[in-house]
Amino acid sequence: MKSAVIVFPASNCDRDAKVALKQMTGKTPAMVWHQDSELPDVDLVVLPGGFSYGDYLRCGAMASQSAVMRSVKAHADKGGMVLGVCNGFQVLTESHMLPGALMRNAALKFVCKPVGLEVQETQSGFTRKYENGQRVTFPVAHGEGSYFADEDTLDRLEGENRVAFRYAKGENPNGSARNIAGILSEKRNVLGLMPHPERVVDDVLGGTDGRALFQSLIEALS
Amino acid sequence: MKITPEMVREHGLSDAEYARILELMGREPSFVELGIFSVMWSEHCSYKSTRFHLKKLPTKAPWVIQGPGENAGVIDIGDGDAAIFKMESHNHPSFIEPYQGAATGVGGIMRDVFTMGARPIAMMNALRFGEPGHPKTRHLVSGVVSGIGGYGNCMGVPTVGGEVNFHPSYNGNILVNAMCVGLARQDKIFLSAAKGAGNPVVYVGSKTGRDGIHGATMASAEFDDASEEKRPTVQVGDPFTEKLLLEACLELMATDAIIAIQDMGAAGLTSSSAEMGDKGGSGIELDLDKVPQRETNMTAYEMMLSESQERMLAVLKPGREAQAEAIFKKWELDFAVIGITTDTSRLVVKHKGKVEADMPITALSDAAPVYERPYTERKPQTGEPKYDKAKPVLASLKTILASPDMASRRWVWEQYDHTVMSDTAQVPGGDAAVVRIHGTNKALAITTDVTPRYCRPDPFEGGKQAVAEAWRNLTAVGALPLAVTDNLNYGNPQKPEIMWEIVAGIDGIGAACRALDFPVIGGNCSLYNETNGEGILPTPAIGAVGLMKDVTKMATVAFKRTGDVVILIGETKGHLGQSIYLREIEGKEEGASPKVDLAIEKKHGDFVRKLIEAGRVDTVHDISDGGLLVTIAEMAMPRGIGASIGIAGLPEAIPFWFGEDQARYVIAAPFAEAEKIVAEARAAFITVAELGKTGGDKITLDSKDSISVADLKAGFENWFPNFMAGEEIPVTN
Amino acid sequence: MKARVFITLKNGVLDPQGKAIGHALNGLGFASVGEVRQGKVIDLELSGSDAGKAREELKAMCEKLLANTVIEKYEIEIK
Amino acid sequence: MKARVFITLKNGVLDPQGKAIGHALNGLGFASVGEVRQGKVIDLELSGSDAGKAREELKAMCEKLLANTVIEKYEIEIK
Numbered sequence A: 001m002k003s004a005v006i007v008f009p010a011s012n013c014d015r016d017a018k019v020a021l022k023q024m025t026g027k028t029p030a031m032v033w034h035q036d037s038e039l040p041d042v043d044l045v046v047l048p049g050g051f052s053y054g055d056y057l058r059c060g061a062m063a064s065q066s067a068v069m070r071s072v073k074a075h076a077d078k079g080g081m082v083l084g085v086c087n088g089f090q091v092l093t094e095s096h097m098l099p100g101a102l103m104r105n106a107a108l109k110f111v112c113k114p115v116g117l118e119v120q121e122t123q124s125g126f127t128r129k130y131e132n133g134q135r136v137t138f139p140v141a142h143g144e145g146s147y148f149a150d151e152d153t154l155d156r157l158e159g160e161n162r163v164a165f166r167y168a169k170g171e172n173p174n175g176s177a178r179n180i181a182g183i184l185s186e187k188r189n190v191l192g193l194m195p196h197p198e199r200v201v202d203d204v205l206g207g208t209d210g211r212a213l214f215q216s217l218i219e220a221l222s
Numbered sequence B: 001m002k003i004t005p006e007m008v009r010e011h012g013l014s015d016a017e018y019a020r021i022l023e024l025m026g027r028e029p030s031f032v033e034l035g036i037f038s039v040m041w042s043e044h045c046s047y048k049s050t051r052f053h054l055k056k057l058p059t060k061a062p063w064v065i066q067g068p069g070e071n072a073g074v075i076d077i078g079d080g081d082a083a084i085f086k087m088e089s090h091n092h093p094s095f096i097e098p099y100q101g102a103a104t105g106v107g108g109i110m111r112d113v114f115t116m117g118a119r120p121i122a123m124m125n126a127l128r129f130g131e132p133g134h135p136k137t138r139h140l141v142s143g144v145v146s147g148i149g150g151y152g153n154c155m156g157v158p159t160v161g162g163e164v165n166f167h168p169s170y171n172g173n174i175l176v177n178a179m180c181v182g183l184a185r186q187d188k189i190f191l192s193a194a195k196g197a198g199n200p201v202v203y204v205g206s207k208t209g210r211d212g213i214h215g216a217t218m219a220s221a222e223f224d225d226a227s228e229e230k231r232p233t234v235q236v237g238d239p240f241t242e243k244l245l246l247e248a249c250l251e252l253m254a255t256d257a258i259i260a261i262q263d264m265g266a267a268g269l270t271s272s273s274a275e276m277g278d279k280g281g282s283g284i285e286l287d288l289d290k291v292p293q294r295e296t297n298m299t300a301y302e303m304m305l306s307e308s309q310e311r312m313l314a315v316l317k318p319g320r321e322a323q324a325e326a327i328f329k330k331w332e333l334d335f336a337v338i339g340i341t342t343d344t345s346r347l348v349v350k351h352k353g354k355v356e357a358d359m360p361i362t363a364l365s366d367a368a369p370v371y372e373r374p375y376t377e378r379k380p381q382t383g384e385p386k387y388d389k390a391k392p393v394l395a396s397l398k399t400i401l402a403s404p405d406m407a408s409r410r411w412v413w414e415q416y417d418h419t420v421m422s423d424t425a426q427v428p429g430g431d432a433a434v435v436r437i438h439g440t441n442k443a444l445a446i447t448t449d450v451t452p453r454y455c456r457p458d459p460f461e462g463g464k465q466a467v468a469e470a471w472r473n474l475t476a477v478g479a480l481p482l483a484v485t486d487n488l489n490y491g492n493p494q495k496p497e498i499m500w501e502i503v504a505g506i507d508g509i510g511a512a513c514r515a516l517d518f519p520v521i522g523g524n525c526s527l528y529n530e531t532n533g534e535g536i537l538p539t540p541a542i543g544a545v546g547l548m549k550d551v552t553k554m555a556t557v558a559f560k561r562t563g564d565v566v567i568l569i570g571e572t573k574g575h576l577g578q579s580i581y582l583r584e585i586e587g588k589e590e591g592a593s594p595k596v597d598l599a600i601e602k603k604h605g606d607f608v609r610k611l612i613e614a615g616r617v618d619t620v621h622d623i624s625d626g627g628l629l630v631t632i633a634e635m636a637m638p639r640g641i642g643a644s645i646g647i648a649g650l651p652e653a654i655p656f657w658f659g660e661d662q663a664r665y666v667i668a669a670p671f672a673e674a675e676k677i678v679a680e681a682r683a684a685f686i687t688v689a690e691l692g693k694t695g696g697d698k699i700t701l702d703s704k705d706s707i708s709v710a711d712l713k714a715g716f717e718n719w720f721p722n723f724m725a726g727e728e729i730p731v732t733n
Numbered sequence C, D: 001m002k003a004r005v006f007i008t009l010k011n012g013v014l015d016p017q018g019k020a021i022g023h024a025l026n027g028l029g030f031a032s033v034g035e036v037r038q039g040k041v042i043d044l045e046l047s048g049s050d051a052g053k054a055r056e057e058l059k060a061m062c063e064k065l066l067a068n069t070v071i072e073k074y075e076i077e078i079k
Ligand SMILES: Nc1ncnc2c1ncn2[C@@H]1O[C@H](COP(=O)(O)OP(=O)(O)O)[C@@H](O)[C@H]1O
Pocket: B125, B126, B127, B159, B160, B161, B162, B163, B164, B409, B412, B413, B427, B428, B429, B430, B431, B432, B433, B448, B449, B473, B624, B625
């Protein structure tokens, strides 16, 4: 499986994503600069966490306009897989590759802590190695992760089984609508989520619940 | 412009100092020169009150690569790697504008570290606020914490720990001390000596504005039309630009284009150019017309004194300008060649065709005043405080755990991204943070410590204790303590009783560092922390770093199994003077501060560390604030595993459970291992006691009274969020 | 030419920040304060002098970048 | 009664957000955009109908809570 990690000027989980991909797939991903308009020939594109352009104006807003995002969209349109984590999720909604928006946390504070999630949908290349309803723990680290969409959109997401991860009962860290933590695109080849699976692949760091996400990708893309 | 006595005074220079300036210059200084003298001779830049005493600190060890004097200290951590770290205060700006003050404090200390070639890998912060009930406290806590998070989170450097205290002595003077730890290769460390003549001096980063210009702005005719426009303004941080600056600098450092590099911190262009010239033994000539400017009509005075953030000054090898410029352009940062090094040893500043300053650099450095300020020695406070022996122990435990200085700081550290960079092996809440060296199995342990309430009654013992506690915290996770950076926060050194606190504090730190083989490789002094004549508690914060060879052996405070034997290492006499118990339960701050026996400290610590390194023990907590019972509760709460403990033949329960005797640890280990450990301790003449066993969901004392761990935890966890719930509005943009 | 753009949350989109401000103001004794909403104001210097053209351009800026029209609406003011 | 309060950075205070927005707009081809500054707008519902009194109250709210007068200035508009 070949992958690429997009690097915006103030991405800061790009290395974390690279290390996790390397550890899980055995191959070092290509690191692609935001001003590059071409993507290398890869199966998976990762939009990492961080602050892309300082998260000024709105998180992910300026990144969604960058040169590389046109290619990322084209990659997704052709059915290529795209994973957006945290700031990457924000970039995906700002680019309209996923519906809805991520708003300031309800408590108005940045929050970094492990949260319990439920895997809601295993019919995807990102989640097939999880069990339906499986409880996992991923850390979150964001100030604007409250998922918002109008009721129709939320109904449709649920109706089409596109909610991949939900915060478990009592665990919603940011006020997200219907406890949504991560959603799939219509074609199910784009996943955006606020929690960080790449921070839980290594035992020393207190958890390995993120591994199955990368294992799913490997299986789906081989 | 004629310099008047008024101007001299408003630049914070004494008559004697000004006389010395006239002598050094051989003429009256220009207004710009006066401004330059005033910042370079300020307490902040020249350490004029403390330099004499700081010299007494031990700064050497085989593993010290760079001691005090550079932007940050450097130690050898094996395999060609170096840890580079430093702590710095941003107290006053944080009181004026807590969010920006704290944010720019974080930005400043990060630049000190990456200017030396290191990638920052961890941040810490030591915070002191006024009493919780003071009308400003909540607002300050909220602003400072979001400012630290706002900057550090964007930089993508994990903020992994620190400390928070509340005390009325900080009502008008909060302390915000930030520490940054970075990682570099030993053969890629950059210094600030601008050696050689004819080399280009380049300016990179943000543009210069009128940020944070202090001093005599009002005295100057240039400010006659002092409009809103020209008012000195608070520095605002731009972490996005800093992130670009970090990446661009590291990219440039990977080439061999740099001769010297230095961040522009306090007194911006002035101190960076003077220090680089001074260290390199060369002169520097600056052309201010070339300086990237954010505002119009800036004067030479303003540019030389501006404290705009996110800027660096570098001296390049000739001919490398284009290569460097390409890198900074890629990161969309300003880049300008603004000067050249010379062989004159003078700082020359030109602006609009006029020479605004021309002065010998040594006048700014070597010739800066050093004072041996008079001090009045004060006998340490003594006495055994009285207390009510009938007070129930477990009820007091609950009260203490839910008190401002002891309650969980989760509310604080959950606002910091403490796991970014995917190397945080121990998150905040334990004895020390542990951050793995990327791609290896080794790790750095990091802590900051000081117990200010011990430092007023006994500044010497307080200084010792701060170092000992830092050393103990590193030991408790299994690290070998290597070196210290300090942040000496005190009141007005021109008062002999305060000067005594400074001198004794430094002596105490020195004594402990020598005994523990724990050199000081950098530091910062923040003096004049006073409002209306009321000084803060002496607060010599100690930041310290230790090394773990094998991160998988790391110990944590949490009880992990049922049936583990709870072992107390160290002697308990029951020292209640200046204890948390006395303050929270009896409502008084009295008696002698606890004394640290440094030889015993070392012996106990070495014993505990060996057990951890050998993989024999994974559950350790040192005993500090609150005493033994608080320590045990802190071990029980993380996983809700209780313990049944007690000790036979106690003459008095309260001092035993709550005394703050030093050099102690609690460890928990399975029975067979525990028996061996106790025997080995006895054989080594270490005081050791078996207190009981872990298990259940209660803490039970002497098989009689008990209290639910969940109950304790509720109080412990809720104090901070409940306190902050009355907050006005979280700082947002 | 100077322009000011207001970006505010659409009706029906929850505004926790506005709510917190309202709450805090009430808490400070400003009893007359009812609903509070917070938005952004962006002041721009524009070269050129054709106000109509400027308005068109500002609209494009809002649609493309300044506002997220999923949750926000905008108003343009040319001074 | 409705009121609108504008809170903007004082002149001379660095505005990293505004700077970044201006930069981004130029990058998107809006070449006419010069300096950009970002501020807040707060819309409040007020009970009572005395505009003069309301203005006084709003001023107090700004000084006490809404603006950080160390770096920000404010304008009040009553509709
Ligand atoms: N300002 C802060 N930022 C981050 N973590 C903090 C802060 N203050 C305290 N902590 C964390 O809370 C824990 C308890 O702090 P403290 O009581 O000072 O520890 P100790 O007694 O071991 O020195 C530590 O892990 C510390 O890192």
